[in-house]
Amino acid sequence: MGTQKPQTRGIDSQGLITRRTVLRASILGAGAITAAPLLAACGSDSGNDTGNSPRTAPSLVKPSGTVTLTLWTWAWPEEPLATELKNAFEQAVPEVKLEVKKFPFPDYETGLRTAVPNGTSGDVLHLQTGSMIRQYTQFLSPLEDLAKQAYGADWETQFLDGSVKEIRDSVAKGDPLVAMPQQSSIGGVLWVNRAVLAKAGGTVPTSHEHFVEISKELRSQNLVAATWGAKDNWPNTDYLVQFASQFKPGIIAAAEAGEASFTDDAVVAGLNYLKRTLTDQLWNAAPFATPAFPDAYDLFFNGKAATAAIGTWGTAALFATPNRLTDWAACLWPKLPDAPQDDWMGQSVSGIPQASSPSAVRPWRTVNVATAMRGDLTPDKQWAAWKFIEWSCGEAGQKAGSATYTPARKGIRPDGLNAEWQKIYDWHNELGKGAERREFAFIETRKAIESAIAAVCVNNADPKAELQRVDAAAKRARA
Incomplete structure (x- = not known):
């Protein structure tokens, strides 16, 4: 995401976004979708059985000496930034010695399923929102009271809009807040390669029809208008969440x-509409058949595509070559045909430096990494675990981590952006106020939607019939 690279969506050393790897000098934790089956030890992951869920804040006891704290994660930077981030925490909290156990993402999912219920996992855990947090809620400590004590009564407003709510929505009604936002991103925003776009007029797409014209011109030059690695399945739901929301905000959730x-x-x-984009050839050829996610994004990074749906979680890609901060820009997907006019952006713009269109497509938001602590720790370990969470999600830790991930706190940007990209980065986060929730509460729902999208887009299946199957899957998951 030598040292083994973490298995999460990010960017490799050439600037290639992969599903499970990250830039050597940057861990983005881009919210890779968990496919973990339900915990046998927990029963259904519907979260309806909350009898074992802790209801009171842990009893924190400051240790008299040094406490060793273990963090389990897939989302930790490569060297030398790994040591730099560890040292920054230990300097801030000298009573704690931090040990980091980093897993490839699939191994992490497997490890959590047995170790968390058995009490043998790390003291502090990095988790994804949605179904992953929901599976482990009953084994985690509630954190809301501690957050209020550490950051003040208005603590929730100090984080990017919707990020804390996303964690709250990850657990069953009545369960406590059990994680804090450490990394948060706005995705689905089209990043634009100006040099490629210049070969088709130089203007970002302002309508679907304009997008089609750009695509035709670029295809004649062996270039593409937009990239889509649909073969991997998990990127496909992002588009459906965004496109459906243009007709009715929040409908998927x-x-x-x-x-x-x-x-x-x-x-x-x-x-x-998603199927129409294939018919109208906006994408690289046969996105469901040939390109996986990394291959598709490689087209953009290597100057073969005009646009790619990236967002702030791809910020580290800007630093892979010197020209990207000047050659790349960003905009929203233009208004969909037949979608109603919608002023969800308020006074914001639909692109920088060029606008796309009024009523442009909403982005999505996700808490890439939420940080939690086990509920069965001894009081001194609880103190140490909370100090790590408090620091990581607080202003000092977020500034220290901004070189390696996208901060969840307002007003903190990754280092190294030029003036224009500082504006673009802030604009992404401003759009988060109207962004759609990306993650799903149940993995069954996601898998059913992925199947429906493939059936409709590839096999010309009836959309309503396929979506009825999604309804059935979601109903079973809620039961």
């Missing part, structure tokens, strides 16, 4: 919660 149906006209319209 509402449908998963049972408050609406996946057969709602808005979801059908979003899925039909």
